[in-house]
Amino acid sequence: MGSAFYEGDSRLLKSEALTFVLDTELKQAVRSQNYVTLILVAATYGSEGISGAVDTGMLNEVALVFGKEIRDTDVLGHIENGTLGVVLWDADYDHSKKVIDRLVSRSESHAFRTALELDVGAACCPTHAVDSDSLKRQARARPVVSWRAGTRPSPAEN
Numbered sequence: 001m002g003s004a005f006y007e008g009d010s011r012l013l014k015s016e017a018l019t020f021v022l023d024t025e026l027k028q029a030v031r032s033q034n035y036v037t038l039i040l041v042a043a044t045y046g047s048e049g050i051s052g053a054v055d056t057g058m059l060n061e062v063a064l065v066f067g068k069e070i071r072d073t074d075v076l077g078h079i080e081n082g083t084l085g086v087v088l089w090d091a092d093y094d095h096s097k098k099v100i101d102r103l104v105s106r107s108e109s110h111a112f113r114t115a116l117e118l119d120v121g122a123a124c125c126p127t128h129a130v131d132s133d134s135l136k137r138q139a140r141a142r143p144v145v146s147w148r149a150g151t152r153p154s155p156a157e158n
Contacts, residue, residue: 007056012063013077018085021075022132025087026125037096037124038132039086040079040139041066041103044117051117053082058114062149065110069102079136093124100144107149116149 005017013021022038029036043054043062054062056078063076063084070076070086079085086103088096100120107118123129123138 007060007078011067011076012060012084013075015078015080018075018077018079018087019132021077022085022087022135025089026130026132026135029125030130033126034090035092035095035124035127037088037091037093037122038135038139039088039096039100039103039120039122039144040136041084041086042119043082043084044119045114054114054116058112058116059084061112062107062116062118065106066103069106070099085136091124093122093127096122096124097144104145104147108147110149112149117146118149119146120144 005013007014025036028034041062043059044051045054045058059078059082066084066086067076070088073089075087077085088099091099100122103120121139121142122144123135123142125135128138128142129135
């Protein structure tokens with residue numbers, strides 16, 4: 001794929017490219033009776049009672065951390081503002097929970113530049129849906145875990 005599919009110099013697919021890849025793989029999964037699981041990670045920031053979706057830079061930081069815990073054949077990309085999608089090939093719903101556990105563990109040990117709330121949901125094709133829009137809806141409706149990711153200590157705390 002060319003750079004038009006990726007965010008900057010990262011391995012993070014743009015939303016349209018991720019949807020295209022997901023649609024293609026879902027069709028293949030249905031034909032070959034394999035599993036494809038979509039994990040959605042919604043990232044929000046919170047500070048003194050104010051919260052909101054993270055910016056693209058912060059989402060890219062989350063993606064870099066998560067990229068270390070997924071296989072090279074799996075796909076990571078934007079779904080919408082503040083939401084990452086991870087597409088796991090040949091992974092059923094139970095397997096995705098193991099991947100999510102690794103993502104949580106990795107993010108808990110990473111010092112993000114701002115405190116984050118990360119909400120994760122997952123859905124599997126063909127178990128929960130067979131098209132990308134339905135799979136996204138099912139992943140949002142199937143929360144797996146929610147956690148707070150830490151921040152880097154300020155210079156005064158060192």
